[in-house]
Amino acid sequence: MQLESMYQDIILDHYRHPHHRGLRQPYDAEVHHVNPLCGDEVTVRVSLKEVGGEATVADVSYEALGCSISQASASMMTDLVIGKSVSDAMAVSQGFLELMQSKGAGEPDEDLLEDAVAFTGVSRFPARIKCALLGWMAWKDATARALQEASS
């Protein structure tokens, strides 16, 4: 079954036992994103702090309703961004976006993407790319708003 190439164990694991799930306080910005194709939705809250003069991701909390791919991806996203500087986290986000656009041909940087390299198989299924990106897009949006709030 080609299914196994998409639904790798690590993805199913994050789906069944999502990390950092729940909506927590305090937070600097909250966004609500929806995939209009299937009704998947995610609410993401981002909390930033300054470490050594740089904006850093202190916490990402979320509630999400959707398919295994969107849930697992949101869970992995929180693992990958929490604790990083915003600019480092954005680099991970960009790397993941490129992987998802690679049509299965991507050779992802495991140092950068860690567990998220498991999504390489997903990138071969165009219908699931938005699912995988939903949480990431929401995090980027929330972070941008949090930064805007901080600077205003």
Next chain:
Amino acid sequence: MTFDVARIRKDFPILDRQIRGGQPLIYLDSANTSQKPRQVLDAMTEFYERHNANIHRASHQLGEEATEAYEGARIKVGEFIGAWDETEVVFTKNVSEAINLVAYSMSNASAVGRGSGKGSTAAGPGRFSLGPGDEIVITEMEHHSNIVPWQLLCQRTGATLRWFGVTPDGRLDTSGIGDLITGRTKLVSLVHQSNVLGTINPVRAVADAAHAAGALVLVDAAQSVPHMAVDVTELGADFLGFTGHKICGPTGIGVLWGRRELLDEMPPFLGGGEMIESVWMDRSTFAAPPHKFEAGTMPIAQAVGLGAAIDYITEVGLDAIRAHELQLIEHALGVLGEVEGLRILGPTEAVDRGSAFSFEVAGVHPHDVSQVLDDLGIAVRAGHHCAWPLHRAFGVRASTRASFYLYNTSEEVDALADGIRQAQRFFADA
């Protein structure tokens, strides 16, 4: 009447395909789009190979042949749905455009300062003119194409949008009909057969109430015309829309049927060539219906394809198709009913029900269900099927939908049930 599904399947070349590395295609997504028989493909190829020219304006033999092919298709459509004559049949690109045509014609009628000439009308009181205090009534089970155009129309004109609800077993909730359809109602627009629930609505009863209140009735027949005999007079419709690609015809061709006296009165929607009578720099006069509503070069080959599809479906027989589907519906209700954790949205009896089955599988998201089914060669649809408010009304985020047509078999229904069970096993907690 024997319905030989094996023979019918041979007419559809795509049903030979293999999917995902060697699985035979099990196509259960006809509510999304239907597959095409060789006869329709050949008719379109033949048109391009032998008769292609522009219509109406060409002064040569090919132009005559192309015009005859196009207008011949129009006549076929008119006969197919029981129109008074073919001048009541307007070709569009799809049913969404057909519905928008009525909505935009109404707002054009509502705007100030209309032009003169055949087929246009001055603004002001009139059954197409809308303003604050006027109401459009739809239902909560509509496809977005029968919701959004009316929202936009109400925004443009200040009219109010209201709607029928849906009962928990997927039927139209007509309990408040006396309150919903009143002297303020200008138009009631409703679906004949739901693309999600399969529900066949009591259109005639609603139409009678609408007419008694002085309102017009538009019927979205996209999912009914392909699957059962539809007569516009029996339905009590003033307008009816359907689309070619769901009745074994090509994409790019739809139909708006409207009563001639209404089409005569309505202002145009799209302006351009062919829909005019005379043109000066500062004004134009317009052609009579149906051409008043067909601007520019229309999808000619596609109309020919639709005509061929109607010929094909008529030859198989709509009553035979409906009987075959009823067998599949009963079988599906049985085998899907036996799958634990599966909840069908919509009627669970084979009465006033078409062949769309939308369902939830406990613990497995529709996207994941459809992925497993796809891996088995089974094509279904996952999401809200362009009926988001309906899903909200059912408290459901998304569903999986299987839909059947004349070329499907009971074995395929069994494969669907097996596939769902496989998805349940795959996603069961370790």
